[in-house]
Amino acid sequence: MTKEIFKEDPYKKNCISKIINIGNNWVELDETIFYAEGGGQLGDTGIIKTQNKEITIENTIRENNSIKHITSSKIDIGIGSTVDCIIDWERRYKLMKMHTCLHLLCSIIDAKVTGGSVTDDKGRLDFNLDFKPNKEDLKIKLNNLIQGNYEVSYSWISEKELDENPNLVKTMSVAPPRRNGTIRMVRIGDNIDYQPCGGTHVKHTSEIGSVNITKVENKGKLNKRVVVSFL
Ligand SMILES: [Zn+2]
Structure with a gap:
């Protein structure tokens, strides 16, 4: 392997x-x-x-x-x-920044994530939500978290611990990557976001730079899509 x-x-x-x-x-x-x-x-x-x-x-x-x-x-x-x-570091660094940014977005919308994607110029998350979050409000909160320069840190838990705490999983569409019986947990700040993730992240949130919320879309009664791009 x-x-x-x-x-x-x-x-x-x-x-x-x-x-x-x-x-x-x-x-x-x-x-x-x-x-x-x-x-x-x-x-x-x-x-x-x-x-x-x-x-x-x-x-x-x-x-x-x-x-x-x-x-x-x-x-x-x-x-x-x-x-x-x-x-291709330039591309990967953008992917890392946008991926980390989506963790922050996840932390300001209190709903499960039903889908998402990260490219080097934008990111999107779909939320299981019955109302459209305010675009301007999201933009302010997200940029505040980015500028807060919070640290991204890692820890590992067992599969058993994860199974006993299903609320740690915020994404319904992607199963947490399980390797050798352990799950990698990603934490931002003390408690801004904490969830299993196998992706690549920046060390500090300020590296992301300013972002814009380009769209908040209605994708069904219980599905709201938020699209983020770099400013
Ligand atoms: Zn991640």
Whole structure:
């Protein structure tokens, strides 16, 4: 199984990895800094390099417990070879910022999340809510939390603890990632947000920068969509 460096150090932009498996349009590494698409966050892109070859990674996905780095065609490098991995940091940092921003959004709307997505220019969350939250009010609260420069920290709980505390799960559409019987919990500030998450986050909320609420939409009687973008 691939060691997930992006989880321990989301700021790592490059690393040296070993190829452990190759398919028609993918490569598997012994350890990776490429975030695998999941939880509404897009997979990382970038390049892997040998001394004389440079291969573009178009996406990174999780499939049957392995992380596949998607290439445009079968790559001609032997299993066991060492490669330099470089992620498209500019894109990933935006994804990290927007993903963390959605945690904050989640904390100011008291409703379960029914869906969501994060791209490098916007993020959206759908809430199980019977009224439309006020756009201006959301914008002020969200930017206040961002400017509060709260720390993002991690801890781990057992699957049993999570099962005994179902309220820790705020997202109905995405099951918390379970790995080796433990669940990673993400906390912002002392108690602004606390929920299971396998995504990539910034260290401090001020890194997100100013954001705008571009839309608050009615997507059904019990479904309200909030769209956020960078200012
Ligand atoms: Zn997260």
